[in-house]
Amino acid sequence: MSDITPVIVMNDCAVMNQFASDNSKAESPMVNVKWANSSNATVFAKELAFSGHIVLRGKPTDDAFMAGAAKVLGTELPGKLSSVESGEYVVRWLSPDTWLITMPGAAAYALETRLRETLTGHYQVVNESGGQTLLVLSGENAENVLHKSVHYDIHISNFPVGKVVNTNFAKTGCTLRRLGEQEFELVVRRSFSDYVAAWIQDAAAEYGFAWQG
Amino acid sequence: MEKYSGLSLVKHSLSHHENWERQWANPTPNKKYDIIIVGAGGHGLATAYYLAKVHGITNVAVLEKNHLAGGNIARNTTIVRSNYLWDESAALYEHSMKLWEGLSQDLNYNVMFSQRGVYHTCHTLGDMRANERLVHANQIQGVDNEMLTAEQLQKEIPTLDCSAGARYPIMGASVQRRAGNARHDAVAWGYARAASALGVHLIQNCEVTGMIIDGSNTIRGVKTKQYGEIRADRVGCVAAGNSGEMARMAGFEMPVESHPLQALVSEPIKPFLDTVVMSNHVHGYMSQSDKGDLVIGAGIDGWVGYGQRGSYPIIEHTIQAIVEMFPCTSRVRMNRQWGGIVDTTPDACPIIGTTPVKNMFMNCGWGTGGFKGTPGSGWAFAETLAQGKPGDLAAPFSMDRFVTGALIDEHGAAGVAH
Amino acid sequence: MLHIYCPHCCEYREEEEFHCKGQAHIARPLDPDNCSEQEWANFIFFRKNTKGQHQELWHHSAGCGKFFNVSRNTITYKIEQSYLLGTAPQPVLDVNKEGKA
Amino acid sequence: MAQVNRTQAGGRINRGKPLSFTYNGKQFTGYEGDTLASALLANGVDIIGRSFKYSRPRGIVAAGAEEPNAVMQVGATEATQVPNVRATQQALFNGLTCSAVAGWPNVDFDLMSYVGKIGGKMMPPGFYYKTFMGPAGMWPIYEKYIRKAAGLGKAPKEKDVDIYDAMNRHADVVVVGSGPAGLAAARAAASSGARVILADEQEEFGGSLLHSSETINGKPAAEWVTEVVAELAGNKNVVLLPRATVNGLHDHNFLTIHERLTDHLGDRAPTVDGVQMARHRMHKVRAHCVILATGAQERPIVFANNDVPGVMGASAVATYINRYGVVPGKTLVVGTANDDGYDAAIAWKKAGRDVAAIVDSRPGADGDRVEEARQLGIKIIFGSVVYDAKGQTRVKAAKVGAVSPDGKKLIGDKLDISCDTIATSGGWSPVVHLSCHSGTRPQWDDKIIGFVPGDCYENRLYVGGISGNYELGACLTDGQAAGENAAKSAGFTPDTPRANYQTKAVKVSAPMALFVAPHEKPFSRAPKQFVDYQNDVTAGGIELAVREGFESIEHVKRYTALGFGTDQGKLGNINGMAIAAQVRGATIPEVGTTVFRPNYTPIAFGAIAGRNAGELFDPKRYTAMQSWHEANGALFEDVGQWKRPWYYPKPGETMQQSLDRECLATRESVGILDASTLGKIDIQGKDAREFLGRVYTNAWAKLAVGKCRYGLMCGEDGMVFDDGVTSCLAENHFLMTTTSGGAAHVLEWLELYHQTEWPELEVFMTSVTDHWATMTISGPNSRKLLEQVSEGIDLDKDAFKFMDWRQGKVDGIPSRVFRISFTGELSYEINVPANYGLQVWKKLMEVGAQYNITPYGTETMHILRAEKGFIIAGQDTDGSVTPQDLGMSWAVSMNKPFSFIGKRGMNRQDPTRANRKELVGIKTKDPKVVLVEGAAAVNERNYKQGSNVVQGHITSSYYSAVLGRSIALGMIKDGFNRMGETVYYPTMDGSVIEAEICSPVFYDPKGDRQNV
């Protein structure tokens, strides 16, 4: 038997590197989706598989927390309904005391430990990397597909590039961010990802859909 | 009361139907009654009728703020059944069912009570368990109810999708064959006519705006918008969705919330479904009226609402459920939607009995499913009002149960709103 | 369908993103063990069921996950305001029960 | 067949594009641009249906949404049948197949009409309430025949082959209706840069301008329409929705718009490039401001025999001639109370056919159109009404009589005028429907003799016909102003200078209020004077209803069925109200209207369901190991939205055989369960422990790091609603598990208490359900198996005890392993990040092969836990059960300093009384007999039916392979005190099963096996 793995405790919380040293057999949530590709597609999708997803919670009124997070992330935590990109991090506001940070999968552990080293007081860091995935939807009819899927007003005047909302997506939920005029990013929960994929393909069928694997 | 029959129709046709009597009188109210009933819905009218008929008390007024029978009685999906789970409710609803079975004859008014069977489909093991539980309890309580396999169900209802390919495939069903539906308006009108004939005063356009309560916390009558004070020895409130208002007027709160409950009908089509089918899991239910429209019950909104209308997503979800259950309805068209105000209690059972105010009584909380209870409710409340205290049927339904904790939880049996 | 302003997201959102959690401002008794049965029942079951201007608790369940209060007319369904927990609604001027000023 | 009624020229039809269609099996031709109604009229088809009650022949009376008679069965194949299509709203397409919905053997010769004629007298409103009551027990038989006679069209017998779609939209301004008022409004609003949606139910935009002879800025109105529509189409902020009916205007300016994408193209939606197009699309729109420009519908005048085919609305006649090039008859008599009726006569005359007379109830009139009619040589009879029609299957003559100035009595001369068409105009009813959908009542306006929208608090504007403004110039300028104001209210600035609209003023003479033409005989004796065609409601019927006490208009509606039809009384309601008012001696505003509700016109269920059908009806949630389960023959159980493996049958096995195999393998060696669906909540913060102590019934203060504990959650009423194991990961860090179905609810519950009651507690909660793939290996060999696949964990039984958790690697994957057991066996719950779930599962299967590792599903899990007497919240509980009722007082810590949720509730009078139902074990006397879950217990074999007999019910029941007998859990009144007693379970076939009350722990009562 090998050595006992110690539980690393930081700030009275257990931390663990959850990214395997050998990621070769890992399966992203959308691995089983069967994508039908149309030759004259105007809607495209791709999955940013195996990203690291870290949920950070803390009080915006807690200056030390805000400053600490800013220090680690190299950027202030974004305010309501917005996102910032900083180096390899994308930070999204989810609620007044919750942010989602994504990055390459292997970097999640380092971020978690850096946060825990820096932050004091009351906060939470949770690794969600296996629980959700990022899906990017683009193309001239991506917006129409979203019209069929979310009731949020995604018009560019109300939903400019960089804005983030949590909302309903068909009969599930999603975190939606605008990446470009015709490019959107969805954070999709793992167990719903087959449903979301089927829904999107169905909604996009009339516009022609292609998977950019 | 003039007797209605095929013969009377022939007779009146000879005089061009010019001599039909009014079905109920429109009296001006007296200054005082033995008993005032607030609310001329199905339950209020039935209460008045049984007070007069069973208890011989006819110095009674039913006060109604609008026209009679315009509340929930005018807007329910008319499902009648008695297969409730707990002894107390099964007894009450089964008593009601027995009255339904002779109601047209009793009232000499065809209420079109149609015992075409009510089916509850089961889509999960949990559904199966719940329905088996119901069926077994009912057998012991003396209420008919039986289980069917999916194959049996498919034979009895060919248009229902019992295939394995459904999102939530049907595993079986329970059916109460004595259950069915009735013509809702006729029930109220029949009671109104019969009560009026026995001397009860039906006062329409008479809104109760306050309770007259004396220093000993005893009710002496009510204040009305149109006729000022009307006195009575006892006051029974049967105001359904507005019961909370009654309580407020009398200075107490109740474990009741009034929510919008919606329903909708398709355009009339040729016979499509000759039973009632409901699914708690897929969450929809449907029957077809004698006029041909598919009558579909929708869900309840999560917020208090007195607007007699609810939110659109509820309609959407309901129609999705119906199309899921009956795929052939996809090209049938929805004609009209509406809503009622249902008074819901934490245990989905009614409140019948005394209140903190002496001689003031409440009959409410029938929520999404009181149409079926109309005769039984009227019967039990008449007894309560006549005796000044609840009888055996009503006793378990006292408001006090929410204090002691002796709830009669019928959420399982109530399932989808009906 | 209601259009509800979330005071945390500071935006109007569709009703489907929310759950209504009933009457607002019902505080859990501080000493439950010494409550009478009626007091406890009042806390868990007895409600105002207001017809007219009503304060209720909502949860932005598909949005930011925060709870907040809404003052809404239960007859007209007009929403006068959304406000944060722990605060009181602004008095609504001269609105009678029918929601007409 | 020739289109006998088609004009030589004119109209907006494309004569170059003939289309053939089939009606009642006969083939006809129409043109592109026709509606089904205009094509039928062009072909001289008079009878398109039979009335509901009396089976009287009926023809087309209107040209739009208000048409009550022309409802058709449309569809060429079984799967594409659509019942009750309104011919006036169905665009003609090549190959359209339709038939009348009533009439036997056919509509032209209907035997039922004889029944109607004879029986009609005995069928006044509400006759069915008065008869069919005896002899007792006969009602089902009567009802069978009544049902057969009811209904219009028929539903398809096959599943829909078409698909439907929906889109969510947002707009600053939604304009409903594209007549002059709507177009001017949309144009002004759009000029500001506001987002505008313009919807109109018709095939083309333009509303009344499509058949108008008026001019705008010197050009024919229709040309102006084309220009404006082109301008709007070029504005990217404008969404144009033709063929789109706004069916509902809901609270907070939410609109449901139903767009018929392909109904004009063919029997079913086309396939383009191999992609099936949607048949309809719902637009669900949230608008800042709604402008209703829905116009007005013409009100006919009620008179005797006014349902004979050939009686039509005057504006409908003008529309058919001007827009469709169809003159629906040879000789016309117009009955009118205003100038608008003259339009029909003028158009008719200009089309070259005879106008016998215009019968105008007014003593005289001098409007421009009256003059024009005079100039065309049309005979005008003032002070008279058409009070009766002659003819059976087509009008033969109009009976005309002089009328008193108030319109109430016939006076003096009468004459019959031969004709085949009678067109009437009683005035206009503004299309206020949408304005009422969110609770607003319309208001009567004496000036315009109609109801206009009432006030409401929402941001809505009403322009044009809907507000009683029928003058073209005013419609344009008011529309423009409304568009500007709407845009301004949304924060936009309209373009300046404003467009300038010039129209020719038309002099209009004052209309008269006339709803029903008096007859020589009273309502009760006159020939039937129809108010609502579709439901055969007559003036006499309304009078009778009022006489019988149904005075409220709502009573009239419900007693007579006025306005209940597929047209919702668009044509008849106001006349019905006027008649009720007349009979009651009241005014129309006193009588009031009934309630207008969605839908404005009927919508296919499929369109409302949208794409949430079939596979997409509800999400299916999968775990990371789904593909393995499928490949290995699992059958699935629906648990909430999750698909969970139920059991894994081997070829040829019965379900019980599979379960026996799975159970025994687990008890004897090792089984593996996918437990990923369990809810998991990561809880951090210095007050996490305190928080747990408040929401769980048991104590958490002393749970050490590295330990796990089972907890029960109750509501404030003290009733159990969820349970699960929570592990202490670190001093301020916990992982809570919940039931699979309860996960979302529990998290919301925790947040509710944290945010509303105890915001001072420093604790954060985040769901990690989807992040962890969880696999439980259970059975005596599970440790050996784990040893072979894990690293970094000391699996020694004393180092890693029951109810401990450890961190390490499994198959090289970082994982947390929990030594907890729901089976009573030595068990490990392995949690790995879900991306690695399948990999680890496969590894366990591979290495476990030597132990015959056996995957088991939820059913085996249930059996194994029941053998141990472990509860399942939601199965063994039903919301009425306290921990004490479950025999789980050990999980309740009454001495915690904080009064935890549920404590006060479970100490109330009823939850603490004696003789409550309690959870016990139940053993059938015959070990082979398995009780059905739900079976009810009684105390005596020969029980008497009634109340207070049921002693309890079976909550869980299985055949236990390891015990070789059946086992069950169930509630029994006073069960804890009745161990060893016999109870009886009656079955549905009449037999009774005898059983003994016993301890709920059937297997390994000391718990030795899980502690090894």
Ligand SMILES: Cc1cc2nc3c(=O)[nH]c(=O)nc-3n(C[C@H](O)[C@H](O)[C@H](O)COP(=O)(O)OP(=O)(O)OC[C@H]3O[C@@H](n4cnc5c(N)ncnc54)[C@H](O)[C@@H]3O)c2cc1C
């Ligand atoms: C959409 C819908 C579907 C339903 N489906 C079913 C079903 O299928 N089966 C079933 O069993 N039940 C069903 N129900 C429930 C059922 O309709 C009600 O439980 C039942 O009708 C309530 O009793 P009621 O008839 O006396 O109520 P109501 O008809 O509402 O009577 C209450 C009366 O009190 C009057 N009132 C109120 N305030 C005052 C005042 N201040 N002064 C004077 N009068 C006042 C009201 O105007 C009203 O007429 C449904 C309800 C709805 C809304």
Ligand SMILES: NC(=O)c1ccc[n+]([C@@H]2O[C@H](COP(=O)([O-])OP(=O)(O)OC[C@H]3O[C@@H](n4cnc5c(N)ncnc54)[C@H](O)[C@@H]3O)[C@@H](O)[C@H]2O)c1
């Ligand atoms: N001569 C008269 O006295 C008289 C009487 C009535 C109307 N009019 C004419 O009507 C005009 C009034 O113009 P307007 O713009 O108010 O009305 P309009 O009748 O020209 O246009 C209304 C449009 O709204 C559409 N519509 C109605 N309800 C709808 C719904 N729910 N969803 C989608 N579309 C719907 C109709 O199909 C129609 O196309 C005047 O210009 C006048 O010429 C004249």
Ligand SMILES: Cc1cc2nc3c(=O)[nH]c(=O)nc-3n(C[C@H](O)[C@H](O)[C@H](O)COP(=O)(O)O)c2cc1C
């Ligand atoms: C069982 C039942 C069947 C109904 N069928 C029809 C129908 O065929 N056509 C119709 O227009 N309305 C129908 N309605 C709805 C009524 O028109 C009306 O909407 C309902 O009674 C509520 O009243 P309100 O809309 O006036 O508020 C039906 C209602 C019930 C309860």
Ligand SMILES: [Zn+2]
């Ligand atoms: Zn929010």
